Amino acid sequence: MNKFYITTAIDYVNDTIHIGHAFQKIAADVLARYNRILLGKDNVFFLTGTDEYGQKAEKAAKASGISPLEFVRKIAATDKEQQDSVNISYDRFIETTDEDHAKVAQEIWKRVDENGDIYLGEYSGLYCEGCEAYCDDSDLKNGKCSFHPNLEIKKITEENYFFKWSKYKDFLIKHIKNNPDFIFPQHRANEMLEFAKNIKDIPISRSNFTWGVPIPNETKQVMYVWFDALTNYLTGVGFLENKKLFEKFWPADVHILGKDNLRWHALLWPAMLKSANIKLPKTILVNGFLNLNGRKISKSLGNIIRPTDWVKKYGADAVRYYLLRYTNLTNDSDISEEKLKQAYNADLANGLGNLISRVAKLCETSNYRQMEGAGKTSSHLISVEEYSESFSQYRLNDALSFVWTKITELDRYINNEKPWELAKQNSPKLKTILSHAVDQIQEIAVLLEPFLPETAEKIEEQFKGPKITSQNPLFPRI
């Protein structure tokens, strides 16, 4: 494999993204940056963005008295600002209202239709506007939707277009079983296999609102949001408008998404692609959710933290570090600002930052000159076994642990060799000790590049030689 195409979930624009969404974007960003080092910048494409159609967006726009387009674009801009604050290095930030996107969604609709997988049917049921979906009897409590008990359930009969999802049931089950890497982690695949047994056709059009992608040769209905949203992964790499780009990067190597979106990505999306005769993505990587101080992060609990809230106080790299070091990507994890501070002081200030300071100072006062070494290349360094093994299992916390053992080892080495005493004695050994230390720091910097891009760059700049000077602390203690 000599290219890497990674996508994140595109976030729905009913509200600006919070720290939990950022967790996923940061993980994706680390994978993208890691692969850029391995494969070269031009061979990686990283897509993220926003999902902007649908009834909820339409209603929210009405409530704030502006047009849907104006509304969703406004929220999307704030999402982008949040992502930028933690240095998400996307190659494209797609919005589903972008001009090229509707064409792609329509093209997929056409292909699926031509393949005989779309039919007009009647759907009748109890509709919840909060869910934008029909409710099963099992969802109801006292005649109301259990998720939106303050909304009225409406009995609706509508004529909808249906997708023959059930036709792909056997194909999907077989594909999941034959491709153990298709859904990661494994237990999520088991969930999907359970669900797949009961796949029924689903309505993929809506007639009770108009804020959606128009359906080809149809004026009364618009596309169901998931049908158009999923196709963003094709639009993002130029499905219709840039054949060369598309052929280079499709199929996607990793779709990372929250566990709530799994079904659509693991079962609906592959069925759509199969129907349209397009290759399937390689891996669906499912991330867990973050809890804050043991509680769900939610608007109604009023405990929403946005990336910028913490970035302002601790810096982007500290937020990135904490979120990836002390969580498990594929499980739910609990985070708190208190623990972020602890990690900041213990690992970034006392650990990494202090090590950089002491080595820089030693080099400066002893007038050490770093030789232009025929050093190892970044892609070589980053292929060190423990580190790359962690990446292949998506254990980003372990990859960071590995880097920190290197930091501890170098601290210990310096304590043992006592270069400050060698300096006083004018010992010729000093040069060797410092040379090793600087080598190690350069190595550490490369390993940090995917995780702490700003910090890694500063370290590389400071230690590139030939003269190495003392600088302000990278992470002042808090």
Place this chain on the structure above:
RNA sequence: GCCAGGGUAGCUCAAUGGUGGAGCACAGCAUUCAUAACGCUGCGGUUGUGGGUCCGAUCCCCACCCCUGGUACCA
């Protein structure tokens, strides 16, 4: 209810059928090149409960309790 994963030190998490490990936090020692930082030492646990198999169980088996996730809205 059903399905899946888990319960190990105050916290985060490793490990193994043969006298329980790491990091953080805390305490002491030592030290000054460094951000009152680094290093060393120590404190800290009947490995959820009860039973079983075994010479021996934290690990395997059974039952139970608790937590998390999934069970056609949702990062």
